[in-house]
Amino acid sequence: MGHPKGLFLLFTTEMWERFSYYGMRALLVLTLVAATDAANPGFGMTTAEALKLYAYYTSLVYLTPIIGGWLADTFIGQRRAVVLGGALMSAGQFTLFVATPHSLSLFYVGLGLMIIGNGFFKPNISTMVGDLYDQGDARRDSAFSIFYMGINLGAFIAPLICSTLGEDPAWGWRYGYLAAGIGMALSVVIQLLFAQRFLGDVGLEAGAKRSLAASGGVKQPLTKVEIDRLRVILTLFIFVVMFWLAFEQAGGLMNIFAQDNTQRMVGTFEVPAGWFQSLNAMFILIFAPLFSILWIKLNKIDKNPDAPIKIVAGLILTAIGFGFLVAGIFEMQTTGDGKATMIWLVLAYLFHTLGELCISPVGLSLMTKLAPMRLASLVMGIWFLMPALAQLLGGLIGAYSERAGEYQAVRHFAEGLGIRAEDAGILVIFGSIALFLCLFAVVLWLISGKLVVWMHGAEKGAPANTGQALSEEMEVVGDHEAMRKSHQ
Structure with missing residues (x-):
C-alpha cells in the first residue's frame, strides 16, 4: 500500500x-x-x-x-x-x-x-x-x-x-x-x-x-496573534467540556439505562447491554468519511462553517440524542414491563456520534492550528484536561440520578408529565443535559464571530480535493482517538 x-x-x-x-x-x-x-x-x-x-x-x-x-x-x-x-x-x-x-x-x-x-x-x-x-x-x-x-x-x-x-x-x-x-x-x-x-x-x-535541536534553544515572546488564538482555546474549553460531559454518559448512566430500562430481547436471545458500546465506533466508521466529504463540498461553494459553528452543530446533535432517551422514558410508561425499546438507545448513540464528528476532529485540528509551536504540548495538555474534567463532572451528575427522584419537586414535575416516580431521576438528568447542551450552543453561536476574529485566519488553507480532506479529517480523529477514545 x-x-x-x-x-x-x-x-x-x-x-x-x-x-x-x-x-x-x-x-x-x-x-x-x-x-x-x-x-x-x-x-x-x-x-x-x-x-x-x-x-x-x-x-x-x-x-x-x-x-x-x-x-x-x-x-x-x-x-x-x-x-x-x-x-x-x-x-x-x-x-x-x-x-x-x-x-x-x-x-x-x-x-x-x-x-x-x-x-x-x-x-x-x-x-x-x-x-x-x-x-x-x-x-x-x-x-x-x-x-x-x-x-x-x-x-x-x-x-x-x-x-x-x-x-x-x-x-x-x-x-x-x-x-x-x-x-x-x-x-x-x-x-x-x-x-x-x-x-x-x-x-x-x-x-x-x-x-531542542530544532529550536536552537532560543525563546521568543508571544505575539498578539498568538495571544488572541490562546483566548479562543480557553473560551472553547468551556463548551467542549460540556460536550464531553454529555457524551461520556455512554459508559455510565446510558450503560445502566441499557441494562435496567431497555427491552433487549430479540426472539429468545437477550442482547448484552455492553453491545451498545460498539455503536459509537460502528457509526464513526460509517459517517466519518461522509463528514469529511461534506466539509470539502461546502468549502468548494464557500459555505464551509467556521470551527465554532461546527461545534455549535455538534452540541445540538448531541442534545437531540438525549431527546431520544427522554422519548424512551416516556415509552417506558406505556409498556407492560416498564422498559423502552432498543431503538431509542440506537438513535441516541447515532446522534451522539454525529455530534462527536462535528466536535472531536474539528476541535483537535483547531488546537493544532491555533497553538504556538513552542506551546504545542501545553495546548494538547489543555485538550486532554477537557475530557478529564468532563469525565469527573459527568460521572457525578450521572450518579445524582439515583437521588434526584427523592426530591419532592422532581417527583411532582415527573408525575405531571405522566412519568413514574422511580423514573423521575433519569428523566431529569437526560432532559437537563439536553437543555444545557442547547443553551451552550446558543451562547457559542452568539460569540462565534468574535472567536473567528481572534483566530486571525488560522483555518485558511483548505484542502485541495476530497481525498486530501478525507485524509486530514481521519488524521485528526485518529490522533484524538488514539489518546482518548474513545477512543473516546
Whole structure:
C-alpha cells in the first residue's frame, strides 16, 4: 500500500489496546452494581457509588497522558513508554480478573494499574505513527486514516466479545476482563517481537532532545496573534467540556439505562447491554468519511462553517440524542414491563456520534492550528484536561440520578408529565443535559464571530480535493482517538 511496514505494526498494537480498553469499559459499571448474591455476582454497589467510581477512573485516564507524554519526551522515549504502559495495563486487566467478584480492594489496584499504564501508552503511540514519515511526506495523512480504522475496529469488536463473556452467568464478569487482558498482552507482545524490525529507531530517542535541536534553544515572546488564538482555546474549553460531559454518559448512566430500562430481547436471545458500546465506533466508521466529504463540498461553494459553528452543530446533535432517551422514558410508561425499546438507545448513540464528528476532529485540528509551536504540548495538555474534567463532572451528575427522584419537586414535575416516580431521576438528568447542551450552543453561536476574529485566519488553507480532506479529517480523529477514545 506504499507505506512503511511499521505503520501496520502500530495499527495492530493500537487495535488490541483499544479492544482491551473498550472491552473493560463496557463491563466496569455493570460489574460494580451487580449484586453479590446474583447469578453473575459483582460488588453490590449502588448506581450512585458505581458512577462516582467510574467518574474518578475515567477522569484520571484522561489526565495521566499529560504526565506520561512529558516523561516520554523528557526521559524514556515513546517506544519504551508504549511497552511500559501496555505491560501495566495488561497487568491491570489480569488483576481485575483475579479480583472479581471477591476483593474490591484488589479491584482498585487493577484500576490503578490501568490508569498509570494508560498515561504512558496513549500519548505516545500516535506520535510514532507520525515519526515514520519525514516532514511534508504526503503519505502521512493517509497513514493516520489507516491507523484510525484500527482504533475503531478494536473499539467495535471489544464489547461484542468481552460483554458476551462477562454478562453471561455461565462465565461471569471476570472472564470479560480476562479477554481484555489477553488483548492488551497481545499488543505488548507484538511490540516486543517486531518493533525493532519494522520501526527501526523510531520512538527510541526522547523528544526533548530532538525539539531542542530544532529550536536552537532560543525563546521568543508571544505575539498578539498568538495571544488572541490562546483566548479562543480557553473560551472553547468551556463548551467542549460540556460536550464531553454529555457524551461520556455512554459508559455510565446510558450503560445502566441499557441494562435496567431497555427491552433487549430479540426472539429468545437477550442482547448484552455492553453491545451498545460498539455503536459509537460502528457509526464513526460509517459517517466519518461522509463528514469529511461534506466539509470539502461546502468549502468548494464557500459555505464551509467556521470551527465554532461546527461545534455549535455538534452540541445540538448531541442534545437531540438525549431527546431520544427522554422519548424512551416516556415509552417506558406505556409498556407492560416498564422498559423502552432498543431503538431509542440506537438513535441516541447515532446522534451522539454525529455530534462527536462535528466536535472531536474539528476541535483537535483547531488546537493544532491555533497553538504556538513552542506551546504545542501545553495546548494538547489543555485538550486532554477537557475530557478529564468532563469525565469527573459527568460521572457525578450521572450518579445524582439515583437521588434526584427523592426530591419532592422532581417527583411532582415527573408525575405531571405522566412519568413514574422511580423514573423521575433519569428523566431529569437526560432532559437537563439536553437543555444545557442547547443553551451552550446558543451562547457559542452568539460569540462565534468574535472567536473567528481572534483566530486571525488560522483555518485558511483548505484542502485541495476530497481525498486530501478525507485524509486530514481521519488524521485528526485518529490522533484524538488514539489518546482518548474513545477512543473516546
